[in-house]
Amino acid sequence: MTRISVILPVFNEEKFIKKAIESVLSQSLDDFELIIVNDGSTDDTLSIINGFDDSRIKIINQKNQGPGASRNNALEMAKGDYVMFLDGDDWYCPDALKTAYGEITSKDTDISIFQIIKYNDGEYSKNSWFNLNNFSEKFEDRVFNPHECGDFLFNISVSAAQKIFRREFLVKIKARFPEGMYFEDMPFFFYTFLKAERVSIIKRYLYVRQKHDGSITESVDAKFLDTVPAGQILMEIFTKNGWYDMYMFDLLAFKVNGPRYALMGIEDKYKEELFTLIKDDYEEIKSGKYYDDYMENLGPVKRKFMLDVLNAGDYEEFMTLNQTKSSPA
Template sequence: MKVSVILCVFNEEKFIGNAIESILNQSLDDFEFIIVNDGSTDATLDIINSYDDERIKLINQENIGLGASRNKAMAKASGEYVMFLDGDDWFGLDALEIAYNEAKSKNTDITIFQIKYYDDETGNVSGNDWFDLNSFDESFDDCVFAPGACRDFLFDLSVNACQKIYKNSFLKESEVKFVEGIYFEDMPFFFEIFLKAQRISIIRKHLYYHRKHAKSITDVIDCNYLDTVAAGQELMRRFIENGFYEEYKFDLLAYKINGPRFALSEIVDECKEPLFDLIHEDYLEIKDSIYYEDFLKELGPVKRKFFLDVIKCKNYDEFKMSLD
């Protein structure tokens, strides 16, 4: 088995057919297709069951969330390589073949490819710096590199799990798992798995299409973004536990501050106060930790001011007044 494709879905009846067909019609046919129906309450399961293909392995379960579902599917994956697909997205029809041949020929732990944005409302297709791999200059083309080569732009890379093909034996040996029980489960997973890899390559071809629509989690700044705090806490924990912290702390601390800082400025109004409360609690814990001095020393002036203002303000209204 060359590739295990993992698709975890919850209530994706509108798009799931397109996602499934993009896999079943691949130019490479030596794959298993693990579909996890994570407690859908719409017609998603009926649509999955309408496909009669022996390569499909269905896991039908009560809802446990995307991170836990991916972990469950990863444990069952038997392919030489593993790829992920979201239920509202799709792969180009030669994506598995191109990604597998690149990873196999270069014996990589991780190979990263390009993604196109598809706007469901307008039908426009576009890219961005993250999805187009613009952080990688031409010296990264057609070669194998270690994560240290990306030291200066690590936190500019896309954390999207679906943008990569992973060697299955490496996934199992590394024991890296997705965070369970929160949104943004991709982010801590990506940084840990990337920094544990030894052989990485890129493909400058758009193999994956990410659909932007009204209910897309990462494209709507709603109360799901409360989980940026928990995701940042988990990221810090993994860097510390794996011995990555000292080398990357300057950029890591800036990245940890920037996520919630951006979310607080853009999130819908009814979620601003609860998000501030979570950030405030997190920063008070940092203030009482051995890492507090690192935040004061390593953060630039804008991020340090945000950090200290959140600590000193008792509530969101007081914080808003400090901005005036």
């Protein structure tokens, strides 16, 4: 049995894909399969992939379906005891697989989370999100239940690439990424993390995330329209699995804040479209069973945002309403 299945979805990554693949093939742990999903690339990505001659590489060549479907297709093919994810513009540190495998097997966890370091134009940098700073010393060198993280659950990095998963666990809980949208990591993380019984963290940098103009989170463009459906899926996950009451206060704030921040930063040409998506979502919430929870638990800024969206006919009217100050909490 293969120890680790590394899943690498790629779309038009000709500038970076060679380094990503080489970082896997040169790992100190060599018992792995590398499943590369070419998601309908139109540049030279596929020819670069085909230039590698290594029996550990498996290639799925498909029409463009997006990152969620690409990862799901690879998961169905995966044979490893454990699963790790890599993005086509990033790379692993040399001992990443060995260290992650050693952690998850020695502690018998469902998920183990490691540190990511960022890279930008020759310089490395750290941030609290990828540095696991929210995990205090009491979480180090031991196994814990995810519900122990309740007071900072929504401040944990959702990146699938920052974790190693026991594949049997993913199969058992029928874990899948949402398809047809970006920000697919977010619902996947909360579902898998809260379904896990045993989790651990690794305070070592195993993964390098490259910042560049094409990175999903570096430019607030049309991809951020998907913050709305991603939030809707998240709510469904929490309500269906009995986690809603446990995490209601932070969950509702988290759901409102994603699209709220996106609306502030998104390119002007997408603001009306995003506003309409948010308004439709809020109209549905208003007619449902959880509306009173929003009104009673949101802070004054988020509550005013929600009410202004509901009361406005379009984005321009919303901006006029939202510019007035909210009353104190």
